[in-house]
Amino acid sequence: MTARLPATHYPTRTATVAELDAVTLVANRLDRASDRGLDETTVSQAVPPGRLDLEQAMQADAQAQLGLPRTATPWQRKRRRTLRAPALRLGIAIDHSPSMHDMLDAAMGAAWVVEAAAARARQARSTVALATFDTSAHLIESGSTTHVPTLETAEPGAVNHSGALPEVLDLLRARLELDHYPDDSRLLVIISDSVLQSPQRAAHAIQELHAAGVRLLWISIDEEAPGYLPDGVATLTADAQSLLEALPGAVTDALATAYGPGGYQ
Structure with a gap:
């Protein structure tokens, strides 16, 4: 069982046809990735x-x-x-700061697709947790297979910022009990435009997780991946149009290649 930590309830919207279709596709990909013959x-x-x-x-x-x-x-x-492949323990952290104003719905939609697909997959053993961070960190209450949480958007220039990345990583680490299951396939994904208040503090938190054997994937929005990321952290660049395909694809690829060359080690 995963650790019971308080989660924030967000308003929801009905999933789009594209998102529902993606759930079916990703669930099938998770099952195929978990099958090792x-x-x-x-x-x-x-x-x-x-x-x-x-x-x-x-x-x-x-x-x-x-x-x-x-x-x-x-x-x-x-x-x-x-x-069977090792069980997947996956956390997705979404940057909720004002600079992500135009990307929040796409990011939340893509993250929800992965969570809903993991719940639907019949063979893959997956545990998924979603969270947001700005000046503070929050787990997202989840469980719906038809409705996507919506994040209130702050206009660019608002006072909140993305300083709580280390805190959100700690939340996901505890929620998924990553330290208790070292043999599982453990992956944390960060979706951000890479405009952080304290990049070196964030880099230190990421390095600590990486040293503990947790794989990390940084999805940078419309920007190059930040230079302060430690070696060994996988990176990907996406925009609002490509994120719905890029995030699920990266997750299933990471599971399929968890212990093989080219995987997110």
Whole structure:
């Protein structure tokens, strides 16, 4: 179970047709990404069922005729099991500062698509938490598969700013219990225009998570990824039009390649 921390209830809007279609697509992608195929082993045994190994059968007969202890295993059986990717623990932090005024609805819509898809996926084991940050950090109350939370937008020039990135990362870390499940696929995504009040403080918080084995993805809005990000943090540039596809795509790619070359390590 995930940690029970207070979450903020936001007003909602009905999901668009494009968002609902994206939920179905992403749920299928999560299921495919979680499927690592079959592991097949051969089990040798002294009695049926199974396929008869003639050489072992002859050895069993010889042991019986000589009165020796029976060590031959003339029956071979295939044992198969489905391999699954590690469970996904995913947190998405959305910059709620005035400079993100025109991007909030697109960012929230894309994040909701991932959350709703994780709930719908039948095979993928996923836990998703959403949060916002400006001068403070807030978890978003979630759970609807038809309605998207809406964030009130502050006009550019308002006094609130995006100084609480370290706090929102701490909230997501606790909500998802990232320190308790080191073998899960742990990913935190930050959606921001990279205009932060205290970039070095943010970089230190990100470096601490990265050192703990948590993968991070920074989605920079209409700007190059900030130079203060530690090495090893994956980056992506998006705008309002591309974010609905870019965020879910990055998440499913990260899950599919969690332990392979090119993944968000």
